[in-house]
Amino acid sequence: MRKIKNFEDLEKLRKRIMNKRNSLKQTITICNGTGCHAYGCEKVTEAFKERAKEMNLDVDIRATGCHGFCERGPILVIQPDGVFYQRVKSEDVDEILSKTIKNKEIVEHLLYEDPLTKEKIIYDDKVPFYQKQKRIIFGNNGFIDPTKIEDYIAINGYEAFKKALQMMNQDEIIEEIKKSGLRGRGGAGFLTGKKWEICKKNSNGNTKYLICNCDEGDPGAYMDRSLLEGNPHSVIEGMLIGAYAIGAKEGFIYVRHEYPLAVKNATLAIAQAKKYGFLGESIMGTGFNFDIKIVRGAGAFVSGEETALISSIEGRIGEPRQRPPYPAIKGLWGKPTNINNVETWANVPFIIINGSNWYSKIGTETSKGTKIFSLVGKINNTGLVEVPMGITLQEIIYDIGGGIPGGKKFKAVQTGGPSGGCIPSELLNLPIDFEKLTEAGSMMGSGGMIVMDENTCMVDVAKYFMNFLRDESCGKCLSCREGTQRMWEILDKITEGKGTEEDLELLEELSEIVKDASMCGLGQTAPNPVLSTLRYFREEYQAHIIDKKCPAGVCKPLIRYYIDKDICVLQGHGCGVCQRNCPEEAISGEKKVAHEIDRLKCIKCGICMEVCKFDAVYIE
Numbered sequence: 272m273r274k275i276k277n278f279e280d281l282e283k284l285r286k287r288i289m290n291k292r293n294s295l296k297q298t299i300t301i302c303n304g305t306g307c308h309a310y311g312c313e314k315v316t317e318a319f320k321e322r323a324k325e326m327n328l329d330v331d332i333r334a335t336g337c338h339g340f341c342e343r344g345p346i347l348v349i350q351p352d353g354v355f356y357q358r359v360k361s362e363d364v365d366e367i368l369s370k371t372i373k374n375k376e377i378v379e380h381l382l383y384e385d386p387l388t389k390e391k392i393i394y395d396d397k398v399p400f401y402q403k404q405k406r407i408i409f410g411n412n413g414f415i416d417p418t419k420i421e422d423y424i425a426i427n428g429y430e431a432f433k434k435a436l437q438m439m440n441q442d443e444i445i446e447e448i449k450k451s452g453l454r455g456r457g458g459a460g461f462l463t464g465k466k467w468e469i470c471k472k473n474s475n476g477n478t479k480y481l482i483c484n485c486d487e488g489d490p491g492a493y494m495d496r497s498l499l500e501g502n503p504h505s506v507i508e509g510m511l512i513g514a515y516a517i518g519a520k521e522g523f524i525y526v527r528h529e530y531p532l533a534v535k536n537a538t539l540a541i542a543q544a545k546k547y548g549f550l551g552e553s554i555m556g557t558g559f560n561f562d563i564k565i566v567r568g569a570g571a572f573v574s575g576e577e578t579a580l581i582s583s584i585e586g587r588i589g590e591p592r593q594r595p596p597y598p599a600i601k602g603l604w605g606k607p608t609n610i611n612n613v614e615t616w617a618n619v620p621f622i623i624i625n626g627s628n629w630y631s632k633i634g635t636e637t638s639k640g641t642k643i644f645s646l647v648g649k650i651n652n653t654g655l656v657e658v659p660m661g662i663t664l665q666e667i668i669y670d671i672g673g674g675i676p677g678g679k680k681f682k683a684v685q686t687g688g689p690s691g692g693c694i695p696s697e698l699l700n701l702p703i704d705f706e707k708l709t710e711a712g713s714m715m716g717s718g719g720m721i722v723m724d725e726n727t728c729m730v731d732v733a734k735y736f737m738n739f740l741r742d743e744s745c746g747k748c749l750s751c752r753e754g755t756q757r758m759w760e761i762l763d764k765i766t767e768g769k770g771t772e773e774d775l776e777l778l779e780e781l782s783e784i785v786k787d788a789s790m791c792g793l794g795q796t797a798p799n800p801v802l803s804t805l806r807y808f809r810e811e812y813q814a815h816i817i818d819k820k821c822p823a824g825v826c827k828p829l830i831r832y833y834i835d836k837d838i839c840v841l842q843g844h845g846c847g848v849c850q851r852n853c854p855e856e857a858i859s860g861e862k863k864v865a866h867e868i869d870r871l872k873c874i875k876c877g878i879c880m881e882v883c884k885f886d887a888v889y890i891e
């Protein structure tokens with residue numbers, strides 16, 4: 272491998288890589304993202320490598336980044352045809368190799384079956400989960416091996432950076448990013464080009480820094496992790512373009528230490544980029560110098576806040592400080608610093624290569640481009656989805672997500688991370704963009720989307736998020752430290768059946784104070800889960816307070832389990848399954864006689880309800 276010393280070298284390198292490749296050669300791409308690791312993709316990948324060799328097959332085996340459809344992992348796609356197999360096990364390897372690779376025969380039992388039509392789907396682009404997505408930023412994850420820079424170069428990697436260096440000056444790049452309308456994907460949605468412009472203007476040629484924020488502390492969110500794991504060079508390329516435009520020589524990727532694969536792949540990618548000469552001194556012979564270091568975060572949610580993150584890189588406690596001055600003016604070690612989210616950086620090469628016009632045609636008036644959401648909770652198709660801004664919640668939850676498991680009713684979706692809000696079923700047709708989510712009492716945040724079904728108690732949900740936030744508050748502001756604690760206590764009291772109507776007023780009052788008096792975004796948005804659930808599900812709070820009931824049957828102190836005597840005898844013939852499974856021996860009854868629960872012994876574990884095949888057990 273020779274270092275790239277000029278633009279022609281890059282062209283030559285790309286040609287060399289492409290000449291060695293045959294685009295028609297069968298390639299088995301196996302998802303090796305974190306989700307598929309949990310399903311054993313490593314074993315499957317190894318088995319493919321071994322058996323293909325033993326069978327002397329001319330096939331490439333490629334361990335790739337996350338394909339998004341985590342629910343169905345390990346995912347495997349055979350290129351160039353795009354044959355899609357799901358839930359693949361090591362035992363399936365021989366069958367795939369001897370049937371599909373050797374004879375182009377399809378292995379039926381590994382195909383995805385549409386749950387509605389029962390149709391078996393052969394090709395990845397026909398799988399409903401992918402059909403409404405627009406996978407620009409995330410799409411290449413499924414094609415490349417993130418540990419091989421050659422794979423990235425083969426898909427035109429570093430071409431946008433070359434274009435920026437060769438054909439654009441700093442202001443033109445910034446103008447292009449501004450015109451594209453790209454807004455930061457880390458939460459606040461600030462215009463990226465504007466931020467770059469401020470940083471460049473205020474630095475007057477002095478030292479300045481770049482940071483990539485991969486702290487991602489939101490429960491249920493893993494899109495930044497998957498992007499950095501699956502396509503680290505796209506993030507590095509975005510940072511290179513930004514560094515050149517702003518005039519920074521040093522950059523940092525801040526990634527939480529619980530993301531070992533992201534750390535490993537990003538570290539490797541930086542080393543490879545240095546070897547090839549994309550990072551370091553006089554990049555591509557232009558005299559432009561830039562280098563990137565990885566900094567591992569200790570895993571506190573508040574450390575994702577930009578000033579806290581900067582403090583953490585400096586080796587101090589990751590606590591936020593008052594803004595202004597913003598990091599673009601006074602950041603890392605007091606120098607102007609531009610901080611952007613992983614997904615924001617990964618957008619940059621696409622804008623430069625395709626132009627701001629192309630980019631700004633995707634999305635809505637105020638929110639351009641696509642957004643990656645992590646779709647989790649009570650949803651059939653758990654995974655990562657990249658969709659154009661402006662798509663409706665209905666389309667995400669039903670067309671892509673496949674609806675709610677067990678035919679249950681959709682109740683709400685929580686967007687925006689722990690301090691986002693809960694959006695009810697009445698707003699399913701809401702087109703998603705930064706403004707629309709805020710108007711609905713929630714926010715975009717970094718893209719967490721937690722789906723809830725009819726068995727979710729919204730008071731309990733608000734309590735869960737408030738518990739997270741009071742724990743994660745750094746405690747610097749009294750309003751946040753004490754306010755979130757006090758709000759959690761009230762919510763706890765309500766779920767215990769001890770709440771009063773005055774508590775609701777106090778919750779609202781506290782929400783306003785915590786919002787207004789807190790210094791950083793954590794406190795300023797912490798009341799969102801409470802306010803949004805009060806706005807859309809007030810009657811549920813009232814049921815807990817006035818009727819002392821939890822309509823969803825979740826809050827233990829307010830629920831009781833009963834056995835319907837008729838069903839138990841007529842349908843179940845007093846089968847005794849509940850009795851045998853009760854850990855407290857709280858159920859009595861003879862065979863063919865209706866069973867009964869002893870309220871004093873019952874610990875409300877719900878096992879009786881789970882095991883009863885006749886739906887004779889109910890909650891009130």
Ligand SMILES: Cc1cc2nc3c(=O)[nH]c(=O)nc-3n(C[C@H](O)[C@H](O)[C@H](O)COP(=O)(O)O)c2cc1C
Pocket residue numbers: 454455456457458459460461463484485486487488489572573574575576577578610611612613615616717791792793
């Ligand atoms: C409590 C808190 C946690 C945050 N966590 C993250 C995070 O994990 N990742 C991220 O990119 N931004 C996070 N942010 C937003 C950052 O402060 C900052 O706005 C963002 O990194 C800027 O990048 P962007 O303009 O590309 O969105 C957080 C903000 C707050 C208030």
